[in-house]
Amino acid sequence: AEDHYHDFVIQATPVKRLCHTRSTFTVNGQFPGPTVLVRNGDSLVVKVVNQAKYNITLHWHGVRQLRNGWADGPSYVTQCPIQPGGTYTYRFTIQGQEGTLWWHAHNSWLRATVYGALIILPKEHSTYPFATPKREFPVILGEWWNSNPIDVIRQALKTGAAPNSSDALTINAQPGDLFKCSSPETTVFPVGPGETILLRFINAAMLTELFVSIADHQMTVVAVDASYTKPFTTSVILIGPGQTTDLLIQTNQPAGRYYIAAHAYQSGPPNTPFDNTTTTAIITYNNQITLAKPKLPVLPAYNDTATVAAFTAGLKSPSPVKIPGPVNENLFFTVGLGLFNCPPRKTCSGPNRTRFTASMNNYSFVTPTRQSLLQAAQLGIPGVFTTDFPASPPVKFDYTGNNISRSLYQPIRATKLYPLKYGSVVQLVMQGTNIYASEQHPMHIHGYDFYVLATGKGNFDAKKDTAKFNFVDPPLRNTIAVPVKGWAAIRFVADNPGVWFVHCHIDSHLTWGLAMAFLVENGVGKLQSTIPPPLDLPKC
Ligand code: C2O
Numbered sequence: 001a002e003d004h005y006h007d008f009v010i011q012a013t014p015v016k017r018l019c020h021t022r023s024t025f026t027v028n029g030q031f032p033g034p035t036v037l038v039r040n041g042d043s044l045v046v047k048v049v050n051q052a053k054y055n056i057t058l059h060w061h062g063v064r065q066l067r068n069g070w071a072d073g074p075s076y077v078t079q080c081p082i083q084p085g086g087t088y089t090y091r092f093t094i095q096g097q098e099g100t101l102w103w104h105a106h107n108s109w110l111r112a113t114v115y116g117a118l119i120i121l122p123k124e125h126s127t128y129p130f131a132t133p134k135r136e137f138p139v140i141l142g143e144w145w146n147s148n149p150i151d152v153i154r155q156a157l158k159t160g161a162a163p164n165s166s167d168a169l170t171i172n173a174q175p176g177d178l179f180k181c182s183s184p185e186t187t188v189f190p191v192g193p194g195e196t197i198l199l200r201f202i203n204a205a206m207l208t209e210l211f212v213s214i215a216d217h218q219m220t221v222v223a224v225d226a227s228y229t230k231p232f233t234t235s236v237i238l239i240g241p242g243q244t245t246d247l248l249i250q251t252n253q254p255a256g257r258y259y260i261a262a263h264a265y266q267s268g269p270p271n272t273p274f275d276n277t278t279t280t281a282i283i284t285y286n287n288q289i290t291l292a293k294p295k296l297p298v299l300p301a302y303n304d305t306a307t308v309a310a311f312t313a314g315l316k317s318p319s320p321v322k323i324p325g326p327v328n329e330n331l332f333f334t335v336g337l338g339l340f341n342c343p344p345r346k347t348c349s350g351p352n353r354t355r356f357t358a359s360m361n362n363y364s365f366v367t368p369t370r371q372s373l374l375q376a377a378q379l380g381i382p383g384v385f386t387t388d389f390p391a392s393p394p395v396k397f398d399y400t401g402n403n404i405s406r407s408l409y410q411p412i413r414a415t416k417l418y419p420l421k422y423g424s425v426v427q428l429v430m431q432g433t434n435i436y437a438s439e440q441h442p443m444h445i446h447g448y449d450f451y452v453l454a455t456g457k458g459n460f461d462a463k464k465d466t467a468k469f470n471f472v473d474p475p476l477r478n479t480i481a482v483p484v485k486g487w488a489a490i491r492f493v494a495d496n497p498g499v500w501f502v503h504c505h506i507d508s509h510l511t512w513g514l515a516m517a518f519l520v521e522n523g524v525g526k527l528q529s530t531i532p533p534p535l536d537l538p539k540c
Contacts, residue, residue: 019181033116040123055081059106069498075107080540099226100200112149136198160348160355169279176280187281213297227476240442242479242505257294328424336433359411364513389416400485420494422523440481447500450492497522
């Protein structure tokens with residue numbers, strides 16, 4: 001195993017997209033940021049130097065960080081942010097994970113541009129569980145705003161409305177041929193004929209779940225969220241914010257140029273505004289320089305829920321797995337948006353002059369500002385959080401009904417954690433309430449991978465729906481999309497002590513409070529991590 005050292009300088013860099021130049025936060029001036037390439041078993045030492053004028057933290061999305069929450073990164077959850085002029089070094093080891101993960105800023109909306117790929121090759125002296133690809137490329141999906149994304153969310157919070165949707169979707173930070181002033185920079189993947197190519201898709205978008213297709217090429221999915229899957233061939237994939245998908249293509253078509261294209265999956269009603277653009281990159285055989293336009297694939301309709309269901313059902317573990325059980329913690333969390341009444345003498349521009357909010361089990365998460373949750377737990381600092389997050393919603397109702405009482409979308413603001421005993425088996429059903437939303441909620445759990453036992457439509461019905469659970473070969477993920485007006489059931493063992501953030505990876509929803517955290521004890525009856533904080537851990 002090797003140690004890899006990186007210096008990441010966060011800085012403001014002029015970036016030109018869609019005919020405009022604006023100052024953009026980057027790492028080392030690169031956009032997307034540097035690709036970090038390691039093997040399973042290697043260690044990383046990443047020194048972050050903050051030369052931006054905002055606080056920042058970096059999160060290593062999907063890295064288990066066993067007993068090492070100090071390197072996880074969500075601001076005020078596992079660390080205080082790195083202040084302007086400050087530095088912090090993230091030190092961690094990749095233990096047992098292979099495939100594609102990624103890293104991104106984890107405070108305010110800095111992650112709109114501060115992100116990059118984290119590629120984990122098989123451990124030394126071992127190979128992929130599939131044909132060795134001739135070439136491989138990271139394919140990072142994102143969004144571009146002509147204005148500063150931090151101003152976009154600030155404006156939304158001021159008025160209570162949804163943030164403006166992005167001005168372009170992007171692939172490796174380029175909108176592609178279908179946008180003005182973008183054609184010459186369109187991302188190109190050079191290939192040869194008769195090759196197997198590994199494409200490592202990452203959805204780094206802030207708001208948009210995406211369909212992706214490639215003209216004339218079938219895709220064989222071989223991993224999601226850095227866990228291998230049973231190879232599954234499809235003409236379209238769906239990838240939610242936070243998720244990754246590794247897939248193989250065969251370059252078995254006539255020499256030429258073929259588009260990879262992505263656009264939104266947005267199901268309704270009611271529909272909120274979304275970025276309805278299409279981003280493209282080009283697969284070019286033999287460096288073909290030709291004036292002929294590349295071929296565009298056919299993408300599903302924006303609201304093609306049937307395609308989503310078929311894709312989701314195709315994801316399985318490569319072979320039967322041992323599902324953890326029996327269940328010690330049977331949890332049921334609602335996830336959804338809500339609307340706050342407009343405070344007196346304010347103007348609110350949310351639906352019917354309200355303000356958007358979001359919650360889990362009717363608690364809208366309040367991020368602390370004086371101390372991180374992990375440090376408060378480690379040092380026993382009182383008053384930062386409480387441990388009474390409920391195991392099920394305080395009020396039960398028809399979560400998917402259209403006529404939901406207004407009181408149910410007036411959540412309570414609080415910083416509540418749910419305590420888990422070390423080693424307990426957790427089953428968690430997340431129920432979408434979709435009072436006001438037309439997108440799935442990609443729910444991410446830090447510090448863990450979990451088995452996705454099933455997803456389904458309507459109100460979760462324990463008797464009927466448990467029968468549909470896949471106890472044989474469910475996929476292992478770190479981010480699962482809870483269907484619109486539906487639910488997702490997951491299972492994991494609480495074997496990683498610390499404070500672990502659970503949240504929707506649609507960033508507006510996270511900003512509005514669609515989050516909570518697990519507090520996992522260390523196995524000796526204490527609610528804390530087991531290693532002391534690093535000496536350079538930033539102070540609040
Ligand atoms: Cu990729 Cu807490 O997020």
